[in-house]
Amino acid sequence: MTVLVTGCGGFIGHGVAGALHAAGRDVLGYDLADPPEGRPGWPIVHGDLADAHLLHATLRQHAVRRVLxxxxxxxxxxxxxxxxxLFALNIGGTLNLLEASRxxxxxxxxxxxxxxAYGPDAGEPISEQTPLLASEPYGASKVAGEALLRAYHWRFGLDTVALRVGVGYGPRRRTDSEPRELLHNALVGRPTIYPWGIGYRRLWTYLDDIVSAILAALDAPAAAIRQPLRAYNIAGPEFAPLDALAAIVRDLVPGADIRLGDGWNPADVRRGPVVLEAARGDLGWVPKVGVREGLQRYCAWLRADLGA
Ligand SMILES: NC(=O)c1ccc[n+]([C@@H]2O[C@H](COP(=O)([O-])OP(=O)(O)OC[C@H]3O[C@@H](n4cnc5c(N)ncnc54)[C@H](O)[C@@H]3O)[C@@H](O)[C@H]2O)c1
Structure with a gap:
């Protein structure tokens, strides 16, 4: 039974495809190109999510039964x-793939x-029933994606699950991220200076916890998926402030020069902690990697990567 992983060259996609491949599952990647470090052990179709014809052909030719x-x-x-x-890619791409999947x-x-997807006005704590009031185009694209999933489920019976994931960190993340910047700068002897950060809390979620949540959603029995939302909060076990992460990085890399100001990152919206009970009950998933352990593992990976 072939599992298609779109974005398989990216931070999370590479982790998921690798985990499936290591478990002996039949995995097929779909991405614009090979990952930067070269072709991995699983096959990849090079294609754009805008290419509806290629998506249809790929799913049919490879007898794809499950899609991530x-x-x-x-x-x-x-x-x-x-x-x-962004809307063309995130909404149009999701629509093309849903239609090919149907x-x-x-x-x-x-x-x-x-x-x-929750936006800045969610209140706290955030459960899956909290209204989706996204403020950024990115969050709006996720709200729209979830609405498309729901329509394909209710009208066509496609078995869909959405995972509302927190802030991922860990090996191979390339987009902006405070944990990587703190660790990377410390390892190469550069200071990290943010005029904000003390008390700035985020849903830090280590890669392995995201991968295990995706695998749980992939394999959960159809009857286990909660109606009508078919969506789950996924986040790490701690809603820690950035100053706590900075203290851990100073322990991991003695001499790390990290200077933080007070308060929230002005480029980020304020959001509270999330409730993870639904994912635990339906998917049997709980986050396992706290920020100290996650930063330790990530630091070891970055050290090896920098030395390579
Ligand atoms: N990283 C996080 O913290 C986080 C948090 C919540 C949700 N997510 C979601 O998880 C998913 C994966 O995130 P990530 O951090 O691994 O992203 P990433 O940027 O590392 O990887 C995204 C992948 O998508 C591919 N891609 C981009 N445009 C494409 C196109 N037109 N056609 C085909 N492939 C294309 C890229 O080549 C890349 O390999 C995304 O949907 C993201 O919104 C990520």
């Missing part, structure tokens, strides 16, 4: 000045939504 849709502009900071392009008889479609 991760290919996207992957955060509010990506394509920030090109909202039309026609190919796909049995499970997992979509990577984001905590950004």
């Amino acid at each position: 849709h991760l290919g996207a502009a992957s955060g509010p900071m990506v394509m920030r000045d090109n909202p039309a392009g 026609q190919a008889g796909v049995e499970r479609f997992v979509f990577l939504s984001s905590n950004a």
Whole structure:
């Protein structure tokens, strides 16, 4: 049973495709190109999510039965000045893949939504019933993606699941990220200076916890998926402030020069902690990697990567 992973060259897609491949599953990647470090052990179709014909052909030729849709502009900071392009990729690409999946008889479609779908006015704590009031084009594209999933589920019976993921960190992340900047700068002897950061809390989520959530959503029995939302909050076990991460980085890399000011990152919206009970109950998933362990593992990976 072939599992298609879009965005398989990216931070999360590479982790998921690698985990499936290591488990002996039949995995097929779909991305614009090979990952930067070269062709991995699993096959990849090079293609654009805008190419509906190639998506149809790929799903049919490879008898794809399960889809993990991760290919996207992957955060509010990506394509920030090109909202039309972002919507075309994130909404248009999701629509093309849903339609190809419907026609190919796909049995499970997992979509990577984001905590950004809630926006700044969610209150706290945030459960899956909290209204989706995204403020950024990126978050709006995730709200729209979830609406498309719902329409394909209710009208056509496609078995869909959306995962509203927190802030991912870990090996191979390339988009802007405070954990990488803190660790990378410390390892190369550069200072990190933010005029904000003390008390700035985010849903830090280590890569392995995101991968295990996606695999749980991939394999959960159809009857387990909660109606009507078919969406789950996914986040790490700690809602820690950036100053706590900075203290851990100073422990991991003695001499690290990190200077933080007070308060929230002005480029980010304020959001509270999320409730993870639905994912635990339905998918049997709980986050396992706290920020100290996650930063330790990430630091070891970055050290090796920098030495290579
Ligand atoms: N990283 C996070 O913190 C985070 C948090 C919540 C949700 N998500 C979601 O998870 C998914 C994966 O995120 P990521 O961090 O791995 O992203 P990433 O930027 O590392 O990877 C995205 C991948 O999508 C591919 N892609 C982009 N445009 C494409 C196109 N037109 N056609 C085909 N492929 C294309 C890219 O080549 C890349 O390999 C995204 O949907 C993102 O919105 C990520």
